[in-house]
Amino acid sequence: xxxxDRLYLTISVVLAxxxxxxxxxxxxxxxxxxxxxxxxxxxxxxxxxxxxxxxLPTPVFFFALELPWGAKAQWVPLGAAWSMPVGLIAGVLGMxxxxxxxxRVRWLGIAVTFxxxxxxxxxxxxxxE
Numbered sequence: 568x569x570x571x572d573r574l575y576l577t578i579s580v581v582l583a584x585x586x587x588x589x590x591x592x593x594x595x596x597x598x599x600x601x602x603x604x605x606x607x608x609x610x611x612x613x614x615x616x617x618x619x620x621x622x623l624p625t626p627v628f629f630f631a632l633e634l635p636w637g638a639k640a641q642w643v644p645l646g647a648a649w650s651m652p653v654g655l656i657a658g659v660l661g662m663x664x665x666x667x668x669x670x671r672v673r674w675l676g677i678a679v680t681f682x683x684x685x686x687x688x689x690x691x692x693x694x695x696e
Contacts, residue, residue: 614664621658658684
């Protein structure tokens with residue numbers, strides 16, 4: 568693997584960590600960030616949980632790729648690859664449920680979840696070849 572490949576992989580990891588960081592921030596600040604009450608609050612928190620679940624597989628997969636061959640077992644990339652479809656489904660459902668939130672959580676949450684789903688889709692396309 569050349570330094571160009573390592574650079575592209577590092578940029579991909581940083582790009583994949585952005586949705587994870589934003590979703591974690593909203594999840595930690597959910598009491599003050601989500602401006603709705605009642606059943607919409609619960610649905611919005613469920614959307615944040617699904618968005619968090621959708622943002623995890625891509626960074627885990629890229630970190631598994633960057634490990635040296637002697638340090639990773641066969642189950643590490645295989646487990647990361649199997650978690651991709653689960654992340655795709657969770658991301659799509661998370662975007663729908665985040666539609667019940669209000670303000671920044673709604674629009675920024677939907678945007679970063681869409682970014683997670685797009686990264687998962689591109690990664691799955693790369694794995695299918």
